[in-house]
Amino acid sequence: MTLLEKSHNISPDGDARLRKQGYERSGIGLLERQRQACTYWAPHLERNKRCLLDIAQKLRAEGGPGGTLVILGAGRLLDVPWETLFPQFERVVLYDADSSIVPFVERLFSSVRHTPFPPPRFEIGDLTGTVVDTAAWAGHTIERSTSPEQAATALLEGFQRGGAECQPWAGSHADLRMVVSTNLMSQLGYFPRAYIQREFRTRFKQGFADRTAAAEALECYFDRVRARHVSDIAAQKNAWAFLSSDIETITYELEGEQKDLSKVEAPPGGGAFLDDTGGAQFHWPVKITGRSDPLHGQKIRNLWPAGTPLDPPQRWIWHIVPQGLEKRYTTCGRTHVVEAWTKRSAEQPRLAS
Template identity: 25%
Template sequence: MIEELFAWARLDCLPAAQRLGLRREAAALAVRHRRLRTHWAGHVEQTRSALLASARLAAMSPDAPRRAWIMGAGLLQDVPLQAVLELFDTVDLVDVCFGPVARAEAARHPGRVRCVHQDVSGVLDDLSRDPLQAAPAMPADAWCASVNLLSQLPLLPCSARLDRGDSDAGVERYGASIQQAHVDALSRVPHACLIIEYAQTRPDTPDEVLLPGLPVRLAAGGWSAGPHWHWPLNPAGETAEPSGRAMQAWWRTGTHTDPR
């Protein structure tokens, strides 16, 4: 608890995100990253490698962007920033909460690295908004990456909607719309990378799909399947029953589609 309070105090968070508990969640994640760094090392390295592979493809394309826009980068634990800086003139780290490492890198690279506070769902200030209309556009002149974010985006907004009495079915549709809006916005830029948790894993139990149908839709929309790996999210001893996530990277380079 003391570790989480210390981590919480060092975070710089959007007020709307803090009201929903996202600052608390980010602090807890920062502490878990430190405690489970050995267990999570493979996942972190796989994430960094997938991001870098996608970034290099974008940088080598005929219409190579000179800017990177990396969403979910507030703690900067799984982003290969130095390698990305070799490929792009500027790097925007995008999140609702930023830790001291990200802020220090922005100070270390003035004019090249920025911490951009943005709610990429567009609904945190007003949970009654239609996510398909609220999600902000992503910069078309950048390589845009979404890092382990898609499954997390609806969690606290949906919890808040349930707390205020919305129906389970309505909240489920709302959460799916938040995810769809995020993928749609990412699909409108020419160069993109999407890293997803597509299934929950447990020993001796069939995987529970978290994003049903999404891989098929991505493939049909011009995305290429990248590497996949396993993240031991809750290793033995962390929770009563060990569990993990099946991960996969997807990317698009030099193409532009509008899902609308």
């Protein structure tokens, strides 16, 4: 076991299932995109960071540094203003299923001459406590089944039974002062779904999505996981919380002269914004070619338990793939509508120390 593994919760060989299901090094693609399209991404990252800085300011007004900050799906901290936020806590715990974030984040901190906060602790594994198990079970079920029909029937029953228990992080920090879930919620089903689809296709040479009842049961299971994610965050009564997620995906095709945005700097705002009515507007003439819902019809507003002390949500557009940036996106681009929520702490302000 290396020193790195000893000081964090990383098993020496890692959980092989995380690698098999595609979590390992998954954030590298995201980082690559961000680097190539940094002027398009900047307004989104700034907006997300500003929301977190607003909470940081309120925490400062509540008292000196203290308590624990938990970041769920921390990734490479692209959208977290860690330089300002982390010094406000005694402990910072970063949860993610991708162990390759550890050396990245450690390098990030070492690039700063003096980091006025203790090194964060990493918790590498499935923060939901169930989705990786469910996907692994589905993989075994597919392997054991002798026909696609038999597999689909067993999967349907299994996914319908699948519960979403209290997520392990939620009961682990007695002095939790802030919890952050940024750009994670819609991702909770992403890797398990992709893994199940891959295993099904490899075994039976046909798509899992065509098994509509089983595929829908899987999505309803992910609904329960997301609902639990929000209710576990809401249950941290004495902590501030920030939750942001994409709630709609919009693809577009450029209609004018301009056909490749990867060669031009983004205009202010990243070239896409929401107007006063919440409609998507673009800097260039575009045709909207598709819309999809990464939350399967769930509305975050309805997932917060009644009485949760919330600020009004904010929305903005993240121009995630400008047209022309990637091979798959030579003739279209992709934007996400992001929704962000702040939950206030119920705790009385602490005396300044």
